[in-house]
Amino acid sequence: MHPFSPEMKQCPYPHYDRWRDESPVLWNAEMGAWLVLGYREAVSVLDDHRAFSSANSVFSPQAENVGGFPSIINTDEPRHKKLRALAAKAFTPKSIERDWAPRIQRIVDEQLDGIDAATFNVVGDLAYPLPVRMIAEIIGVESERFPQFKYWSDEIVKRIGVPAEHVANPAEFQTAIMELSTYFYQQMELRRRQPRDDLFTRLLEAEVDGERLTLAELQAFLVLLLVAGNETTTNLIGSAVRVLAEDPGLMRRLREDRSLVWNLIEESLRYEAPIQGFYRKARRDVEVGGKQVRAGDALCVLYGAGNRDQREFDCPAEFSLDRARRDHLAFGKGIHYCLGANLARIEAGIAINAVLDRFETLTLQEGYEVEWRLTPFFRGMVEYPVNYSAATRTAPAR
Numbered sequence: 098m099h100p101f102s103p104e105m106k107q108c109p110y111p112h113y114d115r116w117r118d119e120s121p122v123l124w125n126a127e128m129g130a131w132l133v134l135g136y137r138e139a140v141s142v143l144d145d146h147r148a149f150s151s152a153n154s155v156f157s158p159q160a161e162n163v164g165g166f167p168s169i170i171n172t173d174e175p176r177h178k179k180l181r182a183l184a185a186k187a188f189t190p191k192s193i194e195r196d197w198a199p200r201i202q203r204i205v206d207e208q209l210d211g212i213d214a215a216t217f218n219v220v221g222d223l224a225y226p227l228p229v230r231m232i233a234e235i236i237g238v239e240s241e242r243f244p245q246f247k248y249w250s251d252e253i254v255k256r257i258g259v260p261a262e263h264v265a266n267p268a269e270f271q272t273a274i275m276e277l278s279t280y281f282y283q284q285m286e287l288r289r290r291q292p293r294d295d296l297f298t299r300l301l302e303a304e305v306d307g308e309r310l311t312l313a314e315l316q317a318f319l320v321l322l323l324v325a326g327n328e329t330t331t332n333l334i335g336s337a338v339r340v341l342a343e344d345p346g347l348m349r350r351l352r353e354d355r356s357l358v359w360n361l362i363e364e365s366l367r368y369e370a371p372i373q374g375f376y377r378k379a380r381r382d383v384e385v386g387g388k389q390v391r392a393g394d395a396l397c398v399l400y401g402a403g404n405r406d407q408r409e410f411d412c413p414a415e416f417s418l419d420r421a422r423r424d425h426l427a428f429g430k431g432i433h434y435c436l437g438a439n440l441a442r443i444e445a446g447i448a449i450n451a452v453l454d455r456f457e458t459l460t461l462q463e464g465y466e467v468e469w470r471l472t473p474f475f476r477g478m479v480e481y482p483v484n485y486s487a488a489t490r491t492a493p494a495r
């Protein structure tokens with residue numbers, strides 16, 4: 098079975114466990130790639146960028162190169178490091194806290210002020226608009242156009258991990274890419290004439306090895322930033338709120354002790370990795386988990402499977418706020434470790450604290466069956482509508 102097939106979507110974990118029991122590294126003929134299912138094996142691949150290239154990391158495992166999308170996520174060293182350095186400063190915990198936390202709080206409050214009197218649609222009302230509005234503001238593009246960004250981002254996400262010949266509605270995908278590129282091009286022209294104090298202008302003016310980024314590199318950078326943090330952060334906030342709704346005792350515990358919000362976020366990341374896996378390609382013959390991988394072979398590193406490896410995590414199928422280990426793989430590992438991890442954690446932290454401040458209980462709407470999004474690499478709910486009772490007490494100091 099293909100690891101991203103619709104049949105796996107309902108719950109991929111028993112399949113991962115069965116495969117891992119067979120071998121932590123297993124050839125999957127449907128995907129045409131080695132599945133890396135064990136935690137240690139995944140770490141060994143992610144940590145070794147010399148043996149494993151990221152050139153095809155987000156597209157088809159068979160892709161020779163993705164020259165049309167030269168972004169950091171599928172660029173190898175030495176260029177990757179230089180490109181990453183251009184944006185890294187904008188995403189340190191300090192700059193997120195200082196520059197963006199108040200803005201995140203305001204967006205969360207606006208979104209929650211606007212919810213219906215009876216129902217809170219966790220995804221549509223909060224988890225979905227927050228990351229896209231935020232990243233638009235960080236890049237410096239008009240965040241009020243967020244439904245348009247979200248549409249472009251959704252169309253592109255559908256293409257990620259899918260071989261070109263299997264892309265559903267390729268025309269829509271091409272149109273989305275063209276519209277987004279044109280938009281970024283117009284924004285670039287505006288900044289050329291009049292530079293602004295934003296990440297877009299900094300990337301436009303930045304130099305690597307004495308040269309400005311090419312137009313394709315600049316556009317790929319912006320597209321990656323726009324896309325990378327959207328569905329992922331939406332999925333994180335969605336799964337964390339779902340845990341609160343399903344376990345009122347746990348929700349009470351968190352309301353009393355807000356330091357546990359960070360445990361909730363890390364455990365949600367481990368339990369339902371918002372990105373289930375990405376590809377690598379072996380540059381040379383190399384052994385992984387006892388299997389001989391040949392130069393040119395594709396590997397799909399399944400973060401979602403590594404996070405549920407019973408050889409590493411006690412009772413991995415249980416959600417536990419008290420788990421001591423935090424070194425899950427949800428943000429990857431090694432040189433491509435998620436650039437937006439701090440932003441995602443802070444957005445989720447502010448969102449969860451606001452939910453705890455405002456709601457006493459959350460109950461999934463009667464008769465609603467959770468449906469999972471079918472986008473290949475991602476794990477997240479289409480919607481999670483809850484009925485709620487409002488909190489009566491004031492929020493504790495944090």
Ligand code: HEM
Nearest residue numbers: 169170325326329330333371427428429433435436437441
């Ligand atoms: C819960 C939310 C998120 C999750 C689970 C997530 C997950 C990941 C993972 C697994 C990788 C590693 C890719 C690889 O090894 O090939 C990655 C890379 C990346 N992420 Fe995130 N991400 C999240 C949020 C964000 C946000 C908010 C941004 C916005 C800036 C972002 C930007 C990036 C970028 C630019 C990379 C590429 C880094 C590199 O290649 O050096 N991510 N992310």
